[in-house]
Amino acid sequence: MAEEKKLDRREFVKCSCAAGGGLLLATPMGALAADTPKENVKSRGYAAIDTSGKLVPWLFERRPVGDHDILIDIKYASICHSDIHQEKGHWGPQKYPQVPGHEIVGIVAAVGSKVTKFKVGDRAGVGCMVNSSLEKLDQVENQEQYTPGTVFTYGYPEKDSPTGISQGGYATNIVVRDHFAVHIPEHISFQEAAPLLCAGITTYSPLMKARLKKGMKVGVAGIGGLGHMAVKIAVSKGAEVYAFTTSASKVQDILGFGAKEVIVVDDLSKLAAYQGKLDYMISTIPYQYNVAAYVALVKPYGTFCQVGMPERFEVTLNALGLAASRVNFNASLIGGMKETQEVVDYCADHKVLPKIQIIRAEQINAAWESVVNKEARYRYVIDAATF
Numbered sequence: 001m002a003e004e005k006k007l008d009r010r011e012f013v014k015c016s017c018a019a020g021g022g023l024l025l026a027t028p029m030g031a032l033a034a035d036t037p038k039e040n041v042k043s044r045g046y047a048a049i050d051t052s053g054k055l056v057p058w059l060f061e062r063r064p065v066g067d068h069d070i071l072i073d074i075k076y077a078s079i080c081h082s083d084i085h086q087e088k089g090h091w092g093p094q095k096y097p098q099v100p101g102h103e104i105v106g107i108v109a110a111v112g113s114k115v116t117k118f119k120v121g122d123r124a125g126v127g128c129m130v131n132s133s134l135e136k137l138d139q140v141e142n143q144e145q146y147t148p149g150t151v152f153t154y155g156y157p158e159k160d161s162p163t164g165i166s167q168g169g170y171a172t173n174i175v176v177r178d179h180f181a182v183h184i185p186e187h188i189s190f191q192e193a194a195p196l197l198c199a200g201i202t203t204y205s206p207l208m209k210a211r212l213k214k215g216m217k218v219g220v221a222g223i224g225g226l227g228h229m230a231v232k233i234a235v236s237k238g239a240e241v242y243a244f245t246t247s248a249s250k251v252q253d254i255l256g257f258g259a260k261e262v263i264v265v266d267d268l269s270k271l272a273a274y275q276g277k278l279d280y281m282i283s284t285i286p287y288q289y290n291v292a293a294y295v296a297l298v299k300p301y302g303t304f305c306q307v308g309m310p311e312r313f314e315v316t317l318n319a320l321g322l323a324a325s326r327v328n329f330n331a332s333l334i335g336g337m338k339e340t341q342e343v344v345d346y347c348a349d350h351k352v353l354p355k356i357q358i359i360r361a362e363q364i365n366a367a368w369e370s371v372v373n374k375e376a377r378y379r380y381v382i383d384a385a386t387f
């Protein structure tokens with residue numbers, strides 16, 4: 001395990017809540033009356049402080065629990081490759097310290113005076129969105145991720161946040177507008193529910209739009225956190241799944257997830273036999289790759305969906321390759337809140353569960369390296385009791 005880099009004392013005091021008085025301790029406190037003084041919430045987590053990909057322990061403050069907010073006492077948070085991309089600056093410069101994490105589950109510890117969706121003690125989950133500048137959200141049902149005003153879970157400018165940006169789920173608690181939290185049913189463990197809040201919804205949403213039918217041939221490229229959920233969800237809907245992996249060591253696992261065939265792409269020539277065979281394909285590959293070679297596996301006028309988000313969000317397309325395959329290429333961003341509740345319920349009801357490894361907070365840095373090296377099997381879930 002790499003040695004943790006600590007914040008220097010001046011930086012620590014500036015950023016942490018330790019020096020300030022009058023902070024709200026994040027212990028269960030029930031419903032907040034409308035006239036309750038709104039005070040910042042004290043939190044403890046792991047933050048990136050630069051682009052090194054090494055996180056350090058950090059004490060910080062969150063925004064107060066507003067009338068429409070809930071405070072969640074986090075039990076588990078899992079690691080998405082997006083956490084790594086963003087903190088390493090792959091998607092653009094960041095403000096630090098920044099706490100990543102957008103696969104979050106826990107127990108509601110307090111509710112604002114106007115919250116009716118949750119009560120103290122409820123099991124709740126939070127994904128990639130936490131707030132909105134819009135007063136009313138009923139018009140944007142299931143489109144929140146594409147709606148101006150939405151605040152994403154970490155690193156996003158947030159007016160009331162003491163750090164100026166939203167801070168994510170690698171922490172002891174989180175404050176979130178009730179609209180952006182979902183209910184976690186009793187018949188799924190917190191640990192297995194966490195990855196559904198991003199890996200689950202990001203693959204479920206485009207797969208549902210593909211109107212999967214029994215026997216439909218579905219390709220999945222990149223079998224990591226997202227990819228293994230894509231395989232499991234498509235299999236559960238009756239699809240015939242072809243999994244394309246660069247890791248021979250994953251073959252038995254992926255067959256166990258229900259894939260009909262696993263193709264080890266150690267050379268692009270391995271793709272030739274599948275050209276024009278698939279009805280639909282989803283790619284989770286997180287770095288630049290030969291997109292046209294994979295797109296060509298789909299039948300003419302079928303759909304290829306890119307959900308992997310490489311550096312600068314860029315993928316390189318070959319226009320002639322796309323033209324030759326006549327495939328519809330698109331991309332998809334997570335999913336709306338209605339669909340997020342739907343995927344959590346669906347996976348709980350049908351036992352479509354992620355394969356996870358539980359880790360302690362001090363293992364996060366090593367886990368990030370494992371994710372980048374394709375060694376995760378298949379989602380690391382951090383026990384928040386260790387922050």
Ligand SMILES: NC(=O)c1ccc[n+]([C@@H]2O[C@H](COP(=O)([O-])OP(=O)(O)OC[C@H]3O[C@@H](n4cnc5c(N)ncnc54)[C@H](OP(=O)(O)O)[C@@H]3O)[C@@H](O)[C@H]2O)c1
Nearest residue numbers: 081082222223224225226245246247286287308309333334
């Ligand atoms: N669109 C969205 O809304 C959304 C939401 C969440 C995440 N994402 C993005 O989706 C991507 C995947 O996230 P994740 O958490 O599933 O990551 P992950 O767990 O690291 O899985 C990605 C998998 O892709 C394959 N892969 C990795 N590097 C590769 C390379 N250089 N060339 C070819 N294949 C490679 C590996 O699978 P094999 O070993 O099977 O080859 C790896 O396990 C990331 O870019 C992430 O930011 C997008």
